[in-house]
Amino acid sequence: MNESRGAILERVRSGRLGAPVESRPVLPTPIPTKDSSSLLDRFVQEAETVGAIVHRSDRRELSVEIVLRVLGDAGVNRLISWEPNDLPIPELTKAAVDNGVQLVSPPTPAKAKTISREWAAMATADAGLTGAVGGLADTGTIVLCSGPGRPRLTWLLPPLHVVVLHSSLVHPTLSAFMEECGELFRCSSHVAFVTGPSRTADIEQTLTIGVHGPKEVHILLVDHDCNPIKESEAAQAATGSGETGDRMSKNDLVQ
Amino acid sequence: MPETIFSVQLFATCLVDAIRPAAGLATLRLLERLGVKVIVPSGQTCCGQPAFNSGCLADARAMARYTIDLLEKSPVPIVVPSGSCSDMIVHRYRELLADDPAYASKAERVAARTYELSQYLSDVLKVQDVGAQCRRTITYHPSCHLLRGLGVRSAPSQLLDSIADARCVSLPGAEDCCGFGGTFAVKMGELSSAMLNRKLDAIVESGADTVVACDVGCLMHIEGGLKRRGSNVVVRHLAEVLVESE
Amino acid sequence: MNSPLMSFQQRVSHALADGQLRVALDRTTERFTLKRVAGLASLPDADVVRDRARSIRLHTLSRLDEYLEQFEANVTSVGGQVHWASDAQEANEIVLDLARSRSVKRVVKSKSMVSEEIELNQALISGGLDVVESDLGEYIIQLAGETPSHIIAPAVHKTREQIGQLLADKLGVPMTDDPVEMTATARSALRDVFLQSEMGVSGVNFGVASTGSLAIVTNEGNASLTVTAPRIHVAMMGIERVVPTLDDLAVMLLVLARSATGQKLTVYTDLLTGPRRGDPDGPEELHVVLLDNGRSRLVGTEVGEVLACIRCGACLNACPVYQQIGGHAYGSVYSGPIGAVLTPSLDREGPWHELPEASSLCGACREVCPVRIDIPRMLLALRAETVRSGKANQWVRIVFWLYRIAATKPRLFRCGVSVVRQLTRMFFVNGWLLRLPSPLSSWTQSREFPVIASRTFSEEMRDREEGSGDE
Structure with missing residues (x-):
């Protein structure tokens, strides 16, 4: 397609000509922690170390209560929520609205061919x-x-960012996650690994929170049955994200 | 005097020869006191490191070949009272002469039996206490090539700790370079001075009356700086303090 | 790369005389170093992971052409477009053409060393575009009209007082030296920039060959916003930044954040695989600009290992030279020990042959490098190249030629030592020389120089032998 492509590749090729291919050791499979409670404890401890606030819940009603409390304590009037069916607990959106919170939606609905970029709202x-x-x-x-x-x-x-995470989805390490969930990257065009609130240290290496992203990240770590986010949905973007209900049990969540 | 079972040849280095012979003499005395038979090959000059570090590889190669020939006359281990010259012989000779069929394997052989002094004392003779005694407050500056080139981290400090009546104090930012770097100190004089000043501040802060190192290059650099400041702190090569007793 | 106006020596003097710079560097490089040590300590087997990270980088470089082709194919298959640029000019033209053909007026940028290297901002601004840097440090130096002085902390050379004054002058906010207030000011100033720009330009930390994904890391979240709100995402990537698989990426990310800032993982680690697919936000178009600019020529050479660099900045913080002079004195975007190798290697015709001299070869850089790049070895290779090509100072060559003649003839060597001894003993004071002629005067400006011993070690040994012969 252009001359540069061929020229660059040719220079690289001639540079490595005759040189042996360096070996790259096969990565050992990370050993998953057997004890799931210590895995979760570790998660909570590390998340708190980086400045996230973790709440734990083993009942759906309690989970809703916690989210409403977090929103209430922060004085939230306007909320952007994922589509209910994309949330592990779909009723959260409605509960927030019933509690007097106003929903703010993206300027264009999901699956639109072209989208507006009026992000002001x-x-x-x-x-x-x-x-x-x-x-x-x-x-x-x-x-x-x-x-x-x-x-x-x-x-x-x-x-403020409130995120619901099911305990069965906690992996020991990034490597373990990559190994098990590699397909995710073929389905979703933006996978974000978020570790604590937005921060900067660009002024004299002094830590300051909330420079561009959220100042506060609340993680609701839940143990009860809920509606998982399935990787396959992203792949089926065109046909919609129609999974609903509480019908999946915890076991089904384990990939 | 213990029975001699160890035999070494001493490669004194050009800086010890011309600037600080006391360090060479102390090394000789120390090794002999520990029962080591020491040969000092005559005709030794310079390992070639200054030329190598300045990019003058042809000159460095000539000096490396000369030194290898000198040290190959005897098969016994080579002891060098300098971290950077040892590093040159151990690591750089191989690279420098890798394409020289006549010298590549000789370079390997010489490298394999070359030891910096403190390395030889601790790794081969397995001594941590040489029975020295002096009333000094000592701080130790780990020279870069000894520390990061040869990976000698604890041997000199252990030897210093064993000196009777001496007090060892830690040096703030001990592992920071003193700014010598051979010709760097001249080519980048201002920069080198700034690095030296930081080192001198740290030496003063340590409260020591004596700075010890295993490289005469660093020692003459630090000493020159202390003199200019009018400081009373003295510098000594490791071997010099290890042969002291009152 | 633009050539600096002053000589390297002048830039060094300038930096050493800058009291504010020394304060800023003292405050920050030490904090960086402490955090890095703690960060690596949090890896149970840091040395093993570093070895693995190194082998991944070297392996990738040894098959770079294949991985680049695979990467290109996969980016294309997920709907992105790959553009190849041989040099800075071509890369800038690609981006400018994209902007013009799509009627872009405003561009928001997240930090990218590649775009600094090719001076993309200047090219876009002269092309009539509005360009705003969104990384806080980059934003600060853009306001100040300066260039970055550190790979990951571009404004490291500025004290908080200087930054407070800058924001007050440029944005009309009240003067403060509180980083929290200054950060809030930047947040609100940059919000509209993110939301109203038609094009977002980012760097790329790693490109994953097996999936065509781009990994981009920031702590602020500015890259995430840059690649989400605007219609077009342009990712600037050096050809060496590819890794084979997601598993390899995980290993690289493990050492990157720890070495850079001491964090276990950067706050936002984004993996972008193609443009949006039915999502209500995200870019419509994804363009990856693969930049060569001197890199391909380095493959397989003595300095080829420099391509393994993952731009964590650890060697800058550890370097006693960088700690003294900061980044600007190096005169190019890549500073510190890695810059002293990278800059003259990428730009062979440039005035950079003094950069490899700016090192005492102390090896601190090699010790901290997460992929164990032997920077001192490459500095030595570049010094040798300077001598070979005849760019070296003539006196250096003459001195070492003479020294070599003497050092390979012991009698001549001893004679030489005697002559120098006689000379030094004519001028010494209490055993020291207080002043030497140029070029050695740079030593005696701050230090005394020792004289040759009255009896050298070899003379002592000769006496001893003669003595023992008498017995």
């Missing part, structure tokens, strides 16, 4: 509500993936 939101496809215990990281009902600005623009 979204930028006025006080909080974003999302669900994680994974957690990484050794770094306290949550994994988010974009999709038709899952705008990325939800976890980027508002000063």
